[in-house]
Amino acid sequence: MSISTSSVRTRIKVCGITRLEDALIASELGVDAVGFVFYQKSPRYIEPAKAAAIIRQLPPFVSAVGLFVNPTQEFIAEVLQAVPLGVIQLHGDETPEFCKAQRRRVMKAVAISTAEDLQRAKRFDCPLLLDAKAPAGVYGGTGTSFDWSLLDGFEHDYPLTLAGGLNADNIASAMSVRQWFALDVSSGVEISPGIKDAEKMRVFIDTVNKGKGT
Numbered sequence: 001m002s003i004s005t006s007s008v009r010t011r012i013k014v015c016g017i018t019r020l021e022d023a024l025i026a027s028e029l030g031v032d033a034v035g036f037v038f039y040q041k042s043p044r045y046i047e048p049a050k051a052a053a054i055i056r057q058l059p060p061f062v063s064a065v066g067l068f069v070n071p072t073q074e075f076i077a078e079v080l081q082a083v084p085l086g087v088i089q090l091h092g093d094e095t096p097e098f099c100k101a102q103r104r105r106v107m108k109a110v111a112i113s114t115a116e117d118l119q120r121a122k123r124f125d126c127p128l129l130l131d132a133k134a135p136a137g138v139y140g141g142t143g144t145s146f147d148w149s150l151l152d153g154f155e156h157d158y159p160l161t162l163a164g165g166l167n168a169d170n171i172a173s174a175m176s177v178r179q180w181f182a183l184d185v186s187s188g189v190e191i192s193p194g195i196k197d198a199e200k201m202r203v204f205i206d207t208v209n210k211g212k213g214t
Ligand SMILES: O=C(O)c1ccccc1NCC(=O)[C@H](O)[C@H](O)COP(=O)(O)O
Pocket: 015, 016, 037, 039, 042, 043, 044, 067, 069, 091, 131, 138, 139, 140, 141, 142, 143, 144, 163, 164, 165, 166, 184, 185, 186, 187, 188
């Protein structure tokens, strides 16, 4: 069945939540998902117990996404035992086999800077988040975008989310590239790493919901 893209809403995920108030404001503003970074080298790292306490206060239907970078299976299991996550976002160098072996829903983040990176992305049989390639040793949340013209003709059988340097000023351009399943933002709605700005979140969400940006 084909659905007219003009009636499809672009979902929104705000990633790198560390404070309850930011999660509640984002939910009130209508985000579809909030993300929690379980990568200790990130300035947005959150203790699993703190993430769990925030997630328990989220309204129903707002999805909680747990972000991991090159985790062991044991670490994922340990976090899942403490935190009611709906989706796992694997944001490192995880293999297609590792992604497939998970028993939760997975979204694989793929770092893009060349057409070859996009070819590599096709090896994953799961929803993808396409993010800008960060400098060596850094995996995301950098506020930089990749060259979206690389996406010309790119197809994948699973939902595609765009991330990397999104903010209210470039949403129009991002949404003109294709019909995205979702847009994912972190630093573009922040005051400082892990601290979100309510007004920036409001403008970002309103702009996406208006359709093609301002
Ligand atoms: O946010 C981090 O610090 C981080 C660390 C390691 C891996 C991923 C990380 N963040 C991912 C995201 O928050 C976003 O999905 C994505 O990278 C876009 O971030 P931004 O460019 O800041 O909007």
